[in-house]
Amino acid sequence: MNRSNKKYHFIAVVFFLISAASLWAQTEGGRNVKLQLAIISLLDIEPNNTPITLNYTAPSEAGNPLMSTPDNTKWLNYTSALRAADPARTISAVLDQTIAGIDLQLLTSIAAGGGGILGTPDGLITLSTAPTVLINGIRGAYTGDGAGNGHQLTYSLVINDYSAIVSSTQNIIVTYTISN
Protein backbone atom coordinates (compact mmCIF):
# COMPACT_ATOMS: atom_id res chain seq x y z
CA MET A 1 0.00 0.00 0.00
CA ASN A 2 1.52 3.30 -1.05
CA ARG A 3 1.40 6.48 0.93
CA SER A 4 -1.50 7.93 -1.04
CA ASN A 5 -3.70 4.86 -0.39
CA LYS A 6 -2.98 5.03 3.35
CA LYS A 7 -4.10 8.60 3.38
CA TYR A 8 -7.41 7.69 1.70
CA HIS A 9 -7.95 4.84 4.14
CA PHE A 10 -7.43 7.16 7.08
CA ILE A 11 -9.94 9.65 5.64
CA ALA A 12 -12.48 6.83 5.13
CA VAL A 13 -12.12 5.74 8.76
CA VAL A 14 -12.69 9.29 9.93
CA PHE A 15 -15.86 9.61 7.84
CA PHE A 16 -17.09 6.27 9.16
CA LEU A 17 -16.63 7.47 12.71
CA ILE A 18 -18.42 10.70 11.98
CA SER A 19 -21.34 8.69 10.62
CA ALA A 20 -21.27 6.43 13.66
CA ALA A 21 -21.35 9.48 15.87
CA SER A 22 -24.54 10.71 14.29
CA LEU A 23 -26.13 7.30 14.84
CA TRP A 24 -25.00 7.13 18.43
CA ALA A 25 -26.47 10.48 19.36
CA GLN A 26 -30.22 9.90 19.61
CA THR A 27 -32.52 12.75 20.44
CA GLU A 28 -35.76 11.17 19.24
CA GLY A 29 -37.53 7.95 20.22
CA GLY A 30 -40.83 6.53 19.06
CA ARG A 31 -43.38 4.01 20.30
CA ASN A 32 -46.58 2.62 18.79
CA VAL A 33 -50.15 2.99 19.97
CA LYS A 34 -52.43 0.50 18.30
CA LEU A 35 -56.20 0.09 18.45
CA GLN A 36 -57.87 -3.19 17.55
CA LEU A 37 -61.61 -3.19 16.81
CA ALA A 38 -63.86 -6.03 15.71
CA ILE A 39 -66.57 -6.41 13.12
CA ILE A 40 -69.78 -6.55 15.15
CA SER A 41 -73.38 -7.42 14.35
CA LEU A 42 -75.50 -7.86 17.46
CA LEU A 43 -79.27 -7.78 17.62
CA ASP A 44 -81.83 -8.35 20.36
CA ILE A 45 -85.37 -7.68 21.43
CA GLU A 46 -86.03 -5.58 24.50
CA PRO A 47 -87.19 -5.54 27.23
CA ASN A 48 -87.23 -9.34 26.84
CA ASN A 49 -88.12 -12.22 24.56
CA THR A 50 -91.31 -13.17 26.35
CA PRO A 51 -94.31 -13.72 24.05
CA ILE A 52 -96.86 -11.06 23.27
CA THR A 53 -100.54 -11.86 22.90
CA LEU A 54 -102.77 -10.51 20.17
CA ASN A 55 -106.46 -11.37 20.58
CA TYR A 56 -109.48 -10.97 18.42
CA THR A 57 -112.58 -10.21 20.44
CA ALA A 58 -116.07 -10.80 19.22
CA PRO A 59 -118.00 -7.62 18.39
CA SER A 60 -120.91 -6.71 20.64
CA GLU A 61 -122.97 -5.50 17.74
CA ALA A 62 -124.01 -7.69 14.84
CA GLY A 63 -122.43 -6.55 11.61
CA ASN A 64 -119.30 -5.07 13.16
CA PRO A 65 -115.87 -6.54 12.33
CA LEU A 66 -113.61 -8.46 14.70
CA MET A 67 -111.26 -6.12 16.56
CA SER A 68 -107.70 -6.64 17.73
CA THR A 69 -105.49 -4.30 19.74
CA PRO A 70 -101.93 -3.84 18.41
CA ASP A 71 -98.94 -4.48 20.66
CA ASN A 72 -96.01 -2.03 20.80
CA THR A 73 -94.17 -3.22 23.88
CA LYS A 74 -91.09 -4.56 22.08
CA TRP A 75 -88.01 -2.67 20.90
CA LEU A 76 -85.30 -3.73 18.53
CA ASN A 77 -81.71 -2.96 19.63
CA TYR A 78 -78.60 -3.50 17.58
CA THR A 79 -74.90 -2.73 17.41
CA SER A 80 -73.16 -2.74 14.05
CA ALA A 81 -69.49 -2.19 13.25
CA LEU A 82 -68.14 -2.90 9.79
CA ARG A 83 -65.33 -2.09 7.39
CA ALA A 84 -65.52 0.97 5.16
CA ALA A 85 -65.88 -1.20 2.05
CA ASP A 86 -68.59 -3.46 3.49
CA PRO A 87 -72.16 -3.08 2.23
CA ALA A 88 -74.76 -1.64 4.57
CA ARG A 89 -76.66 -4.08 6.76
CA THR A 90 -80.33 -4.95 6.83
CA ILE A 91 -82.64 -6.51 9.40
CA SER A 92 -85.25 -8.96 8.24
CA ALA A 93 -88.01 -10.89 9.96
CA VAL A 94 -89.53 -14.25 9.18
CA LEU A 95 -92.40 -16.30 10.62
CA ASP A 96 -92.25 -20.02 11.31
CA GLN A 97 -95.89 -20.27 10.19
CA THR A 98 -98.79 -18.12 9.04
CA ILE A 99 -102.37 -17.82 10.30
CA ALA A 100 -105.18 -18.83 8.00
CA GLY A 101 -107.16 -15.77 6.95
CA ILE A 102 -105.09 -13.34 9.03
CA ASP A 103 -101.97 -11.28 8.30
CA LEU A 104 -99.47 -10.42 11.00
CA GLN A 105 -98.24 -6.92 10.24
CA LEU A 106 -95.27 -5.09 11.68
CA LEU A 107 -94.68 -1.36 11.86
CA THR A 108 -91.09 -0.37 12.66
CA SER A 109 -90.46 3.10 14.04
CA ILE A 110 -87.52 5.42 13.35
CA ALA A 111 -84.71 4.71 15.83
CA ALA A 112 -84.70 6.55 19.11
CA GLY A 113 -81.36 7.21 20.79
CA GLY A 114 -78.03 5.73 19.82
CA GLY A 115 -75.60 7.06 17.26
CA GLY A 116 -73.87 6.45 13.97
CA ILE A 117 -75.61 5.60 10.72
CA LEU A 118 -78.71 3.86 11.99
CA GLY A 119 -81.04 1.96 9.71
CA THR A 120 -84.09 3.29 7.89
CA PRO A 121 -87.36 1.46 8.60
CA ASP A 122 -89.37 0.16 5.68
CA GLY A 123 -92.62 1.15 7.38
CA LEU A 124 -95.54 -1.24 7.60
CA ILE A 125 -94.78 -4.72 6.31
CA THR A 126 -96.71 -7.98 6.27
CA LEU A 127 -94.71 -10.81 7.78
CA SER A 128 -94.56 -14.21 6.12
CA THR A 129 -92.53 -17.39 6.06
CA ALA A 130 -90.14 -15.71 3.63
CA PRO A 131 -87.70 -13.19 5.14
CA THR A 132 -88.91 -9.61 4.80
CA VAL A 133 -86.62 -6.63 5.27
CA LEU A 134 -87.89 -4.19 7.88
CA ILE A 135 -84.77 -2.00 8.32
CA ASN A 136 -82.05 -1.20 5.80
CA GLY A 137 -78.98 1.02 5.43
CA ILE A 138 -77.30 0.19 8.75
CA ARG A 139 -73.61 1.02 8.91
CA GLY A 140 -71.45 1.66 12.00
CA ALA A 141 -74.13 2.34 14.60
CA TYR A 142 -75.60 1.52 17.99
CA THR A 143 -79.17 2.04 19.16
CA GLY A 144 -78.67 2.14 22.89
CA ASP A 145 -79.63 -0.75 25.11
CA GLY A 146 -83.05 -1.55 26.53
CA ALA A 147 -86.70 -0.68 25.98
CA GLY A 148 -87.13 2.88 24.77
CA ASN A 149 -83.97 2.64 22.66
CA GLY A 150 -83.75 1.61 19.05
CA HIS A 151 -86.76 0.83 16.86
CA GLN A 152 -90.15 0.35 18.44
CA LEU A 153 -92.03 -2.62 16.99
CA THR A 154 -95.80 -2.55 16.62
CA TYR A 155 -97.48 -5.86 15.83
CA SER A 156 -101.03 -5.95 14.57
CA LEU A 157 -103.42 -8.47 13.07
CA VAL A 158 -105.35 -7.83 9.87
CA ILE A 159 -108.00 -10.18 8.52
CA ASN A 160 -107.51 -10.93 4.85
CA ASP A 161 -110.10 -13.67 4.49
CA TYR A 162 -113.01 -13.97 6.93
CA SER A 163 -114.02 -17.26 5.46
CA ALA A 164 -110.72 -18.87 6.43
CA ILE A 165 -110.78 -17.83 10.10
CA VAL A 166 -111.28 -20.49 12.75
CA SER A 167 -111.40 -20.00 16.50
CA SER A 168 -108.05 -21.16 17.83
CA THR A 169 -104.87 -20.25 19.70
CA GLN A 170 -101.77 -20.24 17.58
CA ASN A 171 -98.16 -19.69 18.69
CA ILE A 172 -96.00 -18.01 16.09
CA ILE A 173 -92.28 -17.37 16.29
CA VAL A 174 -90.88 -14.23 14.67
CA THR A 175 -87.15 -14.48 13.98
CA TYR A 176 -85.07 -11.35 13.31
CA THR A 177 -81.76 -11.47 11.44
CA ILE A 178 -79.17 -8.76 10.86
CA SER A 179 -77.07 -9.33 7.78
CA ASN A 180 -75.11 -7.71 5.00
Added chain:
Amino acid sequence: MKKRLYILCGWFFVFGFLFQNLNAQRITVNGNWVLDLRNEITEAGSDYLGTYSSLVDQTKIRLRNVGGSSWSVSVRYAPNNDWDNSLILRAQRTGPGTGTGIISGGTAFQTLTLIDAVFFTGTNNRQTIPIQYQLSGVSVTIPVITSNPQHRVRVFYTLTAP
Protein backbone atom coordinates in the same frame (compact mmCIF):
# COMPACT_ATOMS: atom_id res chain seq x y z
CA MET B 1 9.21 11.22 13.00
CA LYS B 2 6.68 13.08 10.90
CA LYS B 3 4.87 9.83 10.12
CA ARG B 4 4.53 8.96 13.81
CA LEU B 5 3.16 12.37 14.52
CA TYR B 6 0.47 11.82 11.86
CA ILE B 7 -0.46 8.44 13.37
CA LEU B 8 -0.61 9.92 16.87
CA CYS B 9 -2.85 12.74 15.68
CA GLY B 10 -5.03 10.18 13.91
CA TRP B 11 -5.56 8.07 17.00
CA PHE B 12 -6.18 11.15 19.09
CA PHE B 13 -8.88 12.10 16.60
CA VAL B 14 -10.41 8.60 16.74
CA PHE B 15 -10.53 8.46 20.53
CA GLY B 16 -11.87 11.97 20.62
CA PHE B 17 -14.80 10.88 18.49
CA LEU B 18 -15.43 7.77 20.55
CA PHE B 19 -15.42 9.81 23.75
CA GLN B 20 -17.83 12.27 22.20
CA ASN B 21 -20.07 9.41 21.07
CA LEU B 22 -20.21 7.85 24.48
CA ASN B 23 -21.26 11.19 25.92
CA ALA B 24 -23.82 12.05 23.21
CA GLN B 25 -27.26 13.09 24.41
CA ARG B 26 -29.62 10.22 24.15
CA ILE B 27 -33.32 9.49 24.71
CA THR B 28 -34.53 5.93 25.00
CA VAL B 29 -38.25 5.15 24.82
CA ASN B 30 -39.68 1.74 25.72
CA GLY B 31 -43.19 0.34 25.78
CA ASN B 32 -45.91 0.19 23.12
CA TRP B 33 -49.64 0.28 23.88
CA VAL B 34 -52.00 -2.15 22.19
CA LEU B 35 -55.64 -1.50 23.02
CA ASP B 36 -57.53 -4.64 22.04
CA LEU B 37 -61.30 -4.09 22.14
CA ARG B 38 -62.29 -6.99 19.90
CA ASN B 39 -64.28 -8.69 22.68
CA GLU B 40 -65.48 -5.56 24.41
CA ILE B 41 -69.09 -5.34 23.20
CA THR B 42 -71.38 -8.24 24.09
CA GLU B 43 -74.76 -6.51 24.36
CA ALA B 44 -76.77 -5.37 21.35
CA GLY B 45 -77.35 -1.64 21.37
CA SER B 46 -74.14 -0.83 23.23
CA ASP B 47 -71.23 1.25 22.05
CA TYR B 48 -67.66 1.23 23.31
CA LEU B 49 -67.03 3.15 26.51
CA GLY B 50 -65.44 5.87 24.40
CA THR B 51 -62.39 6.62 26.52
CA TYR B 52 -59.70 4.17 27.53
CA SER B 53 -56.48 4.63 29.48
CA SER B 54 -53.28 2.64 29.38
CA LEU B 55 -51.20 1.54 32.34
CA VAL B 56 -49.73 4.48 34.21
CA ASP B 57 -46.25 3.41 33.10
CA GLN B 58 -47.11 2.11 29.64
CA THR B 59 -44.08 3.88 28.20
CA LYS B 60 -40.86 4.62 30.05
CA ILE B 61 -38.38 7.26 28.97
CA ARG B 62 -34.69 7.47 29.79
CA LEU B 63 -32.55 10.56 29.23
CA ARG B 64 -28.76 10.27 29.23
CA ASN B 65 -25.82 12.61 28.87
CA VAL B 66 -27.93 15.74 29.13
CA GLY B 67 -25.53 17.35 31.62
CA GLY B 68 -26.60 19.64 34.41
CA SER B 69 -28.31 22.21 32.25
CA SER B 70 -31.99 22.23 31.46
CA TRP B 71 -33.59 20.06 28.80
CA SER B 72 -37.06 19.56 27.42
CA VAL B 73 -38.91 16.62 25.93
CA SER B 74 -41.52 17.35 23.30
CA VAL B 75 -44.06 14.95 21.87
CA ARG B 76 -46.00 14.49 18.64
CA TYR B 77 -47.62 11.63 16.80
CA ALA B 78 -47.60 10.28 13.28
CA PRO B 79 -50.76 8.36 12.35
CA ASN B 80 -50.83 5.68 9.72
CA ASN B 81 -53.34 5.84 6.89
CA ASP B 82 -55.99 3.89 8.77
CA TRP B 83 -56.04 6.10 11.85
CA ASP B 84 -59.48 7.62 12.22
CA ASN B 85 -59.61 11.38 12.76
CA SER B 86 -62.28 11.04 15.42
CA LEU B 87 -59.78 9.31 17.70
CA ILE B 88 -58.02 11.60 20.17
CA LEU B 89 -54.79 10.46 21.78
CA ARG B 90 -53.44 12.09 24.93
CA ALA B 91 -50.38 11.45 27.09
CA GLN B 92 -49.35 12.44 30.56
CA ARG B 93 -46.34 11.96 32.81
CA THR B 94 -47.46 10.01 35.86
CA GLY B 95 -44.26 10.23 37.90
CA PRO B 96 -40.82 11.80 38.13
CA GLY B 97 -38.80 8.72 37.30
CA THR B 98 -35.45 8.45 39.01
CA GLY B 99 -32.34 10.56 38.86
CA THR B 100 -30.86 13.77 40.12
CA GLY B 101 -32.04 17.24 39.23
CA ILE B 102 -35.63 18.22 38.71
CA ILE B 103 -38.48 17.36 36.35
CA SER B 104 -41.63 19.36 35.85
CA GLY B 105 -44.68 19.62 33.59
CA GLY B 106 -46.62 17.00 31.67
CA THR B 107 -48.67 15.80 34.62
CA ALA B 108 -52.01 16.52 32.95
CA PHE B 109 -53.17 14.75 29.80
CA GLN B 110 -51.91 16.57 26.74
CA THR B 111 -53.54 16.04 23.36
CA LEU B 112 -51.04 14.83 20.81
CA THR B 113 -50.87 16.47 17.41
CA LEU B 114 -48.73 16.18 14.31
CA ILE B 115 -46.56 19.03 15.57
CA ASP B 116 -44.00 18.77 18.36
CA ALA B 117 -45.21 20.35 21.60
CA VAL B 118 -43.22 20.62 24.84
CA PHE B 119 -44.27 17.80 27.14
CA PHE B 120 -42.05 18.19 30.21
CA THR B 121 -38.77 19.80 31.20
CA GLY B 122 -36.00 19.16 33.70
CA THR B 123 -32.31 19.00 34.49
CA ASN B 124 -29.77 16.17 34.69
CA ASN B 125 -30.14 12.58 33.61
CA ARG B 126 -33.35 10.71 34.43
CA GLN B 127 -34.55 7.14 34.02
CA THR B 128 -37.91 5.34 33.95
CA ILE B 129 -40.02 8.44 33.48
CA PRO B 130 -43.52 6.87 33.32
CA ILE B 131 -45.95 7.88 30.59
CA GLN B 132 -49.66 7.04 30.45
CA TYR B 133 -51.86 7.30 27.35
CA GLN B 134 -55.55 8.02 26.99
CA LEU B 135 -57.54 7.32 23.84
CA SER B 136 -60.99 8.81 23.36
CA GLY B 137 -63.50 8.86 20.55
CA VAL B 138 -63.60 5.07 20.29
CA SER B 139 -66.94 4.03 18.80
CA VAL B 140 -68.53 1.43 16.57
CA THR B 141 -69.05 4.28 14.12
CA ILE B 142 -65.33 4.07 13.26
CA PRO B 143 -64.78 1.82 10.24
CA VAL B 144 -63.15 -1.43 11.29
CA ILE B 145 -59.71 -2.33 9.98
CA THR B 146 -59.14 -6.07 10.03
CA SER B 147 -55.78 -6.16 8.30
CA ASN B 148 -52.57 -5.24 10.08
CA PRO B 149 -51.49 -2.74 11.23
CA GLN B 150 -55.10 -1.71 12.01
CA HIS B 151 -55.50 1.70 13.65
CA ARG B 152 -51.99 2.76 14.63
CA VAL B 153 -50.00 5.85 15.44
CA ARG B 154 -46.35 6.27 16.32
CA VAL B 155 -45.68 8.62 19.20
CA PHE B 156 -42.38 10.47 18.96
CA TYR B 157 -40.55 11.97 21.92
CA THR B 158 -37.83 14.50 21.11
CA LEU B 159 -35.09 15.53 23.51
CA THR B 160 -33.84 19.11 23.26
CA ALA B 161 -30.85 20.11 25.35
CA PRO B 162 -28.08 22.65 24.89
